[in-house]
Amino acid sequence: xxxxxxxxxxxxxxxxxTVVRWNVKEGDAVKSGAVVxxxxxxxxxxxxxxxxxxxxAAILVPSGRQVKVGTPIALVALAGEDLASVKAGGGSGSIAxxxxxxxxxxxxxxxxxxxxxxxxxxxxxxxxEEFGAASARMRVSPVARRMAEDAGIDLAKxxxxxxSGRVIKRDVEAALAQVASNRSSATIMTGTAMSVSTSAAPxxxxxxxxxxxxxxxxxxxxRQTIARRLVESKTTIPHYQVTMKFGMDALLAxxxxxNDKLASSGIKLSVNDFLVRACAxxxxxxxxxxxxxxxxxxxxxxxxxxxxxxxxxxERGGGLVVGVITDADHKSLRQLSSDARALAEKARTKGLxxxxxxxxxxxxxxxxxxGVEHFTAIINPPNSAILACGAAIEQPVVRNGVxxxxxxxxxxxxxxxxxIDGAMAAEYLRSLKxxxxxxxxxxx
Amino acid sequence: MxxxxxxxxxxxxxxxxxxxxxxxxxxxxxxxxxEEMRRDKRVYLLGEEVAQYDGAYKVSKGMLAExxxxxxxxxxxxxxxxxxxxxGSAMLGLRPIVEFMSWSFSLVAADPILNxxxxxxxxxxxxFGCPIVFRGNDGAGGQLGSTHSWSVEGLFSNVPGVKIVIPxxxxxxxxxxKTAIRDDDPVFFLESERLLSMKGHVPEGEYLxxxxxxxxRRQGKDCTICSWGRPVHFCLEAAEILAKEGIDCxxxxxxxxxxxxxxxxxxxxxxxxxxxxxxxxxxxxxxGSELAAQxxxxxxxxxxxxxxxxxxxxxxxxxxxxxEQEYLPNVRKICEAVRSATYRA
Numbered sequence: 001x002x003x004x005x006x007x008x009x010x011x012x013x014x015x016x017x018t019v020v021r022w023n024v025k026e027g028d029a030v031k032s033g034a035v036v037x038x039x040x041x042x043x044x045x046x047x048x049x050x051x052x053x054x055x056x057a058a059i060l061v062p063s064g065r066q067v068k069v070g071t072p073i074a075l076v077a078l079a080g081e082d083l084a085s086v087k088a089g090g091g092s093g094s095i096a097x098x099x100x101x102x103x104x105x106x107x108x109x110x111x112x113x114x115x116x117x118x119x120x121x122x123x124x125x126x127x128x129e130e131f132g133a134a135s136a137r138m139r140v141s142p143v144a145r146r147m148a149e150d151a152g153i154d155l156a157k158x159x160x161x162x163x164s165g166r167v168i169k170r171d172v173e174a175a176l177a178q179v180a181s182n183r184s185s186a187t188i189m190t191g192t193a194m195s196v197s198t199s200a201a202p203x204x205x206x207x208x209x210x211x212x213x214x215x216x217x218x219x220x221x222x223r224q225t226i227a228r229r230l231v232e233s234k235t236t237i238p239h240y241q242v243t244m245k246f247g248m249d250a251l252l253a254x255x256x257x258x259n260d261k262l263a264s265s266g267i268k269l270s271v272n273d274f275l276v277r278a279c280a281x282x283x284x285x286x287x288x289x290x291x292x293x294x295x296x297x298x299x300x301x302x303x304x305x306x307x308x309x310x311x312x313x314x315e316r317g318g319g320l321v322v323g324v325i326t327d328a329d330h331k332s333l334r335q336l337s338s339d340a341r342a343l344a345e346k347a348r349t350k351g352l353x354x355x356x357x358x359x360x361x362x363x364x365x366x367x368x369x370x371g372v373e374h375f376t377a378i379i380n381p382p383n384s385a386i387l388a389c390g391a392a393i394e395q396p397v398v399r400n401g402v403x404x405x406x407x408x409x410x411x412x413x414x415x416x417x418x419x420i421d422g423a424m425a426a427e428y429l430r431s432l433k434x435x436x437x438x439x440x441x442x443x444x
Numbered sequence: 445m446x447x448x449x450x451x452x453x454x455x456x457x458x459x460x461x462x463x464x465x466x467x468x469x470x471x472x473x474x475x476x477x478x479e480e481m482r483r484d485k486r487v488y489l490l491g492e493e494v495a496q497y498d499g500a501y502k503v504s505k506g507m508l509a510e511x512x513x514x515x516x517x518x519x520x521x522x523x524x525x526x527x528x529x530x531x532g533s534a535m536l537g538l539r540p541i542v543e544f545m546s547w548s549f550s551l552v553a554a555d556p557i558l559n560x561x562x563x564x565x566x567x568x569x570x571x572f573g574c575p576i577v578f579r580g581n582d583g584a585g586g587q588l589g590s591t592h593s594w595s596v597e598g599l600f601s602n603v604p605g606v607k608i609v610i611p612x613x614x615x616x617x618x619x620x621x622k623t624a625i626r627d628d629d630p631v632f633f634l635e636s637e638r639l640l641s642m643k644g645h646v647p648e649g650e651y652l653x654x655x656x657x658x659x660x661r662r663q664g665k666d667c668t669i670c671s672w673g674r675p676v677h678f679c680l681e682a683a684e685i686l687a688k689e690g691i692d693c694x695x696x697x698x699x700x701x702x703x704x705x706x707x708x709x710x711x712x713x714x715x716x717x718x719x720x721x722x723x724x725x726x727x728x729x730x731x732g733s734e735l736a737a738q739x740x741x742x743x744x745x746x747x748x749x750x751x752x753x754x755x756x757x758x759x760x761x762x763x764x765x766x767x768e769q770e771y772l773p774n775v776r777k778i779c780e781a782v783r784s785a786t787y788r789a
Contacts, residue, residue: 141748143717162749162787169717169748170787 002086003052003076007061009069010041011354013225016159017041018066019073027083028056030076037063037073042225043321044354054078057086060164064156065138067165139166147172153179157218179216222319233381237293238417241376244429248392248407251439262334271409272308272366273337275389277442278435279362280304280328286428290361292382293418304329307360307380308340310347321347322380324360333442368392374410384419385428388412409436465648470503470640472614473579476621477504477541479650481511484539487625490517490526491543491580500545501581501640523553527578531561535572539625544580547634548594561630562605577624577631582610583674583724584772585637590760593768598725600632601701601734607631607655608702608731610673614644616699619653626652636674656703660712664694667782668712670735671722672698675754675773679722682778691786701731709735710742717748718785722773727755752781 007017020038024030035047036056057077061067077086140148140155144167148155151172158175160167219227251274259268283290283304291300307322323343325336346352363380368391377388390410397406411432415425435442467475481487488511489504495518498505508516519526523544530540544550550557557578564574584593601608607629611617617635624631661676662683669679676697683693694712698705713719719739723732736751754773762768783789 141717142745143748146745168787 002057002078002081003054004072005036005048005050005074005076007067007069007071007073008039008048010039010046011043011358013043013229014041014069016066016068018221019061019063020045022059022063024056024059026056026059026087030054030056040221041354042221043357044351046354050076052076052078054081055083057081057083062138065165066157066159068159068161071165139164141166141168144169144172147176151176151179220317220319222317222321226319229381230378233379237379237381239379239414240417240422241412241414242422242425242429243374243410243412244426244433245408245410246433246436247397248409248436251436252392252407254439258333267334267337269333269337270340271368271392272364272389273333273340274436274439274442275364275366275387275411275432276306276308276325276328276336276340277331277333278432279364279387280306280331281435281442282428282431283329283362285431286424288420288424289385289428291384291419292361293384293416294382298384298419301361303327303359303361305359305361307363307383308343309363309365309377310344313348316348316351321352321357322360322363323347323352323356324358326359363387364389368409374412376412377414379414379416384416385425386414388414465646466643467614467646468640469614469617469635469642469644470501470505472618472644472646473503473621473635474505474507475646476618477625478507478510480622480625481507481515484625486537486539487541488515488517488538489541489543490519490530492519492521492545494518494543499543501637503635503640504543523549524556527553528556528560530576531556531564531574534561534574534576534630535564539575539577541577541579541625544578546585546588546592546594546637547580547582547596548588548592550578550580550596551594557630557632558600558603558606562603565629566605573628574630575628577621577627577633579621579624579633579635581637581640582634583636583638584756584761584768587763587765587768588761589763593761595725595756596632597634597701598723598730601731602729605630606702607700608634609655609700610634611699612639612671612673612676612697614642615646616653616659616697618646619651620655620699622650623652623655627655634673639674653699655700656705657699658705658708659697659699660694660708661697662693662695664692664716666692666716667718667720667786668694668696668709668716669720669722669778669782670696670698670709672701672731673724675722675724675778678773678775679778682775682782685775685779686782689783689788691782691788693782698735701735704731704735704738706738706742709739713739713743714746717746718782719743719747719751720754720778720781720785721751722754722778722781724756724773726758727753728758730755749785749787752785754778754781 010017018040020040022037024036030036030050031053032051034050036050037048039046039048054076056074058075060075061071061073067073075086077083138155139160141162145155147169148158153172153175155167158167158171161171162168255269255271255274287300288298290304291298303326305324305326306328307324309320310323311320312318325331325339328336331339343352343356360380360383363383363386365377365386366389367375368389371391373390373393375388375390377386379386388411392407392409394405394407396403397408399406411429413425413429477489489507493500494504495508495513495516504516527542530542533540561574561576564572582597583595597608597610600606607627609620609624609631611620621633624633661680664683669683671679676695679695683695686693694716696709696712721732721735723730725731727733732753732755736753739751740747754777756773757771759771762771
């Protein structure tokens with residue numbers, strides 16, 4: 001049996017993927033483990049290995065084309081299998097094709113000769129599949145093609161929901177509706193991209209009463225994901241916020257002292273590194289902050305993986321990703337710092353792999369370096385909390401009845417009330433406060 | 445002439461003005477024949493059992509009494525003979541109506557009805573026309589076995605020179621029969637034994653329904669279902685089921701397959717982008733395959749999917765009641781085809 005390569009699901013949120021590049025062509029021999037294609041997911045470009053030895057019999061999806069997860073994208077003929085017949089005989093993956101063999105192959109015993117060879121009686125299978133895989137060209141129904149041409153829509157950006165990824169009328173209609181709503185939208189970022197599958201919950205956009213002029217910027221995969229995931233988060237999770245101020249003098253003094261000593265080794269601890277460490281250590285006492293709401297239960301995670309929001313430079317298309325520091329509760333400050341730095345560096349240059357963005361159990365978003373005093377963040381599902389950190393700012397403080405100058409930082413937790421109640425949030429913040437204000441506790 | 449006739453396109457459902465009465469399909473066919481025989485002395489009826497027995501299916505009930513044995517003629521069981529005789533009389537100026545007890549029996553008259561009648565005008569260089577109507581039961585009558593359950597439109601629509609009428613309602617049967625009798629070319633008029641007792645509102649008095657003008661039986665926006673004759677009723681039933689699933693079907697009753705009302709079909713498919721053709725003949729080289737090919741040609745850039753077809757299965761008609769039901773284009777098959785054609789399968 002030939003092997004059907006299908007669009008893999010490379011992340012939990014991935015619904016469709018784009019074949020960025022084929023590294024093989026039809027007829028090429030492939031070995032198990034060979035990278036046959038580069039696949040762009042909603043967040044990263046990843047390599048797709050082949051798991052069998054054989055030869056590429058057919059490439060079903062051309063590069064540059066986005067298809068839904070599970071769509072066949074190539075056929076691999078195994079040893080002893082004929083390339084041409086594999087190409088002609090398979091690829092549909094449809095049950096119908098195997099249960100109704102091509103007319104030409106019917107070689108029934110003489111007994112049944114009296115019965116006319118069957119032709120299609122009720123045509124519900126999709127013709128092409130019955131006679132083997134068609135070429136890898138884009139499949140578009142005629143009316144969908146015409147509508148897209150009339151409206152100036154790039155068909156390559158439309159996900160086909162018909163058989164074998166065929167772009168059909170409703171796909172173009174969905175794209176048209178999206179374009180229309182984007183045009184009438186005051187902000188571009190809240191729209192769902194046209195290339196998001198129609199199965200994704202559409203994001204509603206507020207209509208504008210005034211016809212404002214502007215230019216429409218197509219959403220990148222990342223921005224589509226941001227739009228979809230954050231709307232989902234903000235509309236399905238009962239968010240609330242709790243804010244607390246931390247005195248930062250002790251921590252800043254310690255940081256300065258450490259950094260002075262570590263200068264020669266190239267290590268420079270950031271305030272954020274201390275925060276990551278504090279948040280991770282506090283999980284031992286507050287397991288619900290390292291948990292996910294799971295419908296009829298709450299999953300308390302064993303691992304403490306702290307996600308750190310990393311903004312990307314405009315020249316890389318902007319946006320943000322969440323890099324994940326795994327087992328953050330078991331890592332030293334020095335290790336955390338080096339992990340965080342490596343993640344940010346890679347995110348801003350090469351881009352993070354799926355693994356480096358997966359399985360955060362708690363997230364920190366820090367705008368302190370921009371001088372922001374206070375803000376609130378949207379929970380990064382399936383986390384149940386996110387910490388928004390402002391800047392450490394010198395300001396008048398009262399200590400022991402005396403007005404003096406101190407450095408304070410405001411942090412705001414956004415919480416999923418299904419998992420965490422207000423008093424629990426206050427206790428978690430108090431633990432963080434202890435760690436931050438008595439920073440030696442972070443070291444031991 | 446009624447208001448109905450004055451509508452040149454006649455694509456809307458038949459006006460029911462003055463049609464409070466309900467009569468059976470067989471009564472409507474008889475009323476058309478009687479009206480035309482009163483109007484035109486050249487018109488006469490012949491066939492097996494049509495006179496003294498009032499017709500095997502009582503379509504010609506009472507006609508012998510009104511018109512006499514010279515115009516309502518019992519024949520021997522000899523389809524080839526009486527068809528040939530009727531064709532000869534048509535060539536010489538009469539306007540015969542030939543009743544086949546079943547169209548399945550017309551096969552023994554293949555030479556006169558396919559080789560003589562449709563070609564006469566052409567082969568005689570215009571010297572002889574052939575204004576004749578052949579009519580009778582077509583399609584599966586219900587456990588009649590394979591040899592008596594022909595849907596002859598699959599075979600006969602292939603022949604140039606014939607007009608083929610397949611009405612689905614009593615009102616259409618009357619209006620189309622009157623047009624058939626007045627037509628100067630041979631007309632094959634295909635009734636269904638299963639529809640003969642169907643009652644419907646039929647306008648009294650004179651009206652004619654022109655050939656080549658489909659009737660819109662149901663308006664919809666998601667899928668065009670095209671059919672003719674008995675399966676139209678299955679299509680309407682399927683459309684109700686599909687409506688509950690959110691698939692809004694347009695049902696077009698072609699009424700005649702030669703000529704074929706392509707403009708109505710094309711206009712509908714351009715609106716819906718999806719088409720299902722339901723034809724009770726076998727699929728290979730059938731009116732259904734012809735209509736599908738025409739839709740593909742004329743609506744190519746409007747189609748969202750290939751035209752789906754529902755036919756009788758490609759086997760001789762089974763006798764067993766459950767098998768026969770499954771063999772015919774039924775509501776389930778139509779629903780499946782529409783779901784597939786609209787990608788809702």
